[in-house]
Amino acid sequence: GPETVVELKFKEDPGRFATDKFVPITGELRLNRNGQGLFFTIVNAQIEG
Numbered sequence: 001g002p003e004t005v006v007e008l009k010f011k012e013d014p015g016r017f018a019t020d021k022f023v024p025i026t027g028e029l030r031l032n033r034n035g036q037g038l039f040f041t042i043v044n045a046q047i048e049g
Contacts, residue, residue: 006040014047024048 008025017023027045032038 003039005038006042007038008045009043010045
């Protein structure tokens with residue numbers, strides 16, 4: 001369902017990702033309380049590794 005999807009807002013443009021590739025991400029998890037958009041957003045996201 002929609003609760004399994006997260007929106008990512010990166011600090012810097014990460015470029016493109018390959019479909020179905022697993023990428024470790026760190027950042028600050030925010031819960032959407034206003035009903036607009038997805039349930040979860042990770043802000044200041046960065047690729048780790």
